[in-house]
Amino acid sequence: MLAYVGKRIAIAIPTVLIVSLFVFSLQHLLPGDPILVLAGEERDPAVIEFLREKYRLNDPIPVQYLAWLGNVLQGDLGISWRTNQPVLELIGQKLPVTIQLAVMAMIIAMLIGIPAGILSAVKKGTVIDYTANVIALSGLSIPNFWLGILLILLVSVHLGWLPASGYESPFVDPVRSLQTMIMPAFVLGTALAATLMRHTRSAMLGVLQADYVRTARAKGLRERRVVLRHAFRNGLLPVVTLSALLFGELLAGAVLTEQIFTIPGFGKLIVDAVFNRDYAVVQGVVLCTAVGFIVMNLIADVLYALLNPRIREGL
């Protein structure tokens, strides 16, 4: 098992390097001069020249990349060009917010998606199946920003139940933290629930037709036990991989939801940084996202291996 994990990590390192190189190059291909944005409305030539020197923009791009990589290896992701705040500090501030949002969204998605998927597979072809499918399709089709704004208008403005937007740390005020996060987590969660439901359904359908399930039924086991103990465990495999991927996507993909609910998370950080051409922040955030994705996949692979011994033996 350890060898398996070691091998996966060995593959992960060059991936991270390639991603960082890619982002670094891509960023310099973007139109627009970051220094013009940074210099202020008056665009004082002396300030522009000073800033170019300060951020090493006069150096060739490979030199800039190596300098940046050298600092990263020493744990220094640089300083935000826009606010002078260390990038690592910013990430430390924003990542937990998005993780909280992603975890809550994931819980909501799983609570809705997995049972709905199983039910719809077991009751295939019935009204329950069709209803679940229609709801899932709606969940996938309704855009986040639209659902978000409608929820704000309904729940906050008309009913006055929850704050319209904003964020509070759970360590400062757990109640308000939950209040501010429920709506965005729901918006994100419903879209994911639909995906999860569809995948659980098809995985379960496949498994329910397998020989060992028929054997289990032939042994006279109760249907409930057949579905949950025998079929579900195997049917869960692709769902675990999918969940890991979805969670990774949530970390960087909650952008719209964060923007609407004004949640100072990771997605909002990177979008603002791109628009402000805050190179240091963009690079730092993308690197972290890449690492995050790879780690999530690693965890999924390990879980996979745990759930299915054939995979680790096959290596």
Place this chain on the structure above:
Amino acid sequence: MRKMTLAAMLLAATALSLPAHATDFRIGLQEDPDVLDPDQSRTFVGRIVYAALCDKLVDITPDLEIVPQLATDWSWSDDGLQLTMNLREGVTFHDGTPFDAEAVRANIERSTMMPESRRKSELASIAGTEVTGPHQVTFTLTNPDATLIAQFADRAGMMISPTAAAEAGVGFGANPVCSGPFQFAQRIQQDRIVLERFDAYWNADAIHLDSVTYLPIPDTTVRLANLRAGDLHMLERLAATDAASVRADDDLQYAEAVSLGYQGITINVGNGEGADHPVGTNTLLRQALELSIDRQALNQVVFEGVFAAGNQSFPPNSPWYNADIPIPARDVERARELIAEAGFERVPLEVMVTNNPVDMQVGQVLQAMAGEAGFDITLRAMEFASLLADQSAGTYQASRIGWSGRVDPDGNIHQFVTCDGGINDSGFCDPAVDALLNTARTSTDPAVRKQSYDAARAILAEELPLIYLYHQTWIWALADTVEGFTPYPDGMIRLEGVMVQ
């Protein structure tokens, strides 16, 4: 035991979530400010925060008159090369450092010397700052500069604690220390900036709030929803399309002021190779383009008539506006004649617009109007950073852009249309305009200045390197419990006199 811990946690949570008795004034901002260092910052929203955090040497009235703030009075030498200011006594910075002439000298030195300072061009005329008394400074200028006092009414005149500045250096913005009515308490980027009442403030009697929290909420609909839900006391830059709904809402108040800035089309007439296009090389075509636009209709269609139509660098209600050149009425026939006179039937023109919905709409309205007269306008939607880069490099034909505006008229015109102007992206150059605008800049006689601006406008209205379209109106929406807010044309939120019932 576990039950008790849970109970204690719940109790603590309830206590924390109960509204405190102290008045925390919550303001919704359109963006998150950049670094909170008056010398390094460059955003409009940053200045809104400074209005509560950092006092300036002078301030403005809603009618743009300069009034004392940290400087109580001032006088010019006869040759206009020396400005002597007497400073308010008994003022301290938030860290207890006394405010005196030495502090002013240190501030000006930082603004003009620090490599990161964005204030250098604003204070370029200052050759030296001399402490001529414990509470008196004298500025020596390289040349007479009528705009200097107005510069002191903004970031260049904001006084920060010299002790804190020396300690923090470039990192001052992480924990800014000034002498305004509120002191810095906390900032979580993209989430909030919290300021607390500064009890030792020299004008503490005018302050009725215990703290103020600025919340950046970029989406205008969500910002308004927050105000309606009671999560905000006020918000800035309400969308013009929401103005009617706020006015009709009994629970909200509406306030507005025409801004100091302008919005228009900058035409590349001499900035690099990009200037080589029919509209850039032919004055008649620019005049035709102007005549093809109905500014009032544009304002009605896109901004529900909330903004102010305009045709000069100053809004029509400004004392610097040249009343002899009123907003021209749309005249498609005349525009067609001018195009024919220039030897064209249809005129192609590419206009850059920023890729936000409102700006795109402005572009489309212009496209439709000018199309009727004979212009084939192609809109190039770009994101702001790219638009700015192309404009500065001269790789464009025309750009739909504006200017946030300055208190002194010079800031709205000199740098855009003088031959060596720092932001002359149009590439316009006319020695006669230069001479007039330089006279306006150096004269301290308002009559001479007005005359010069009027004369320069007469030339610019013919040449049209910039076609001014409208002046944005700052719109604030407030909860009905808020009292004492005064709208200012600079768009700032001054909290003196503001209270919550």
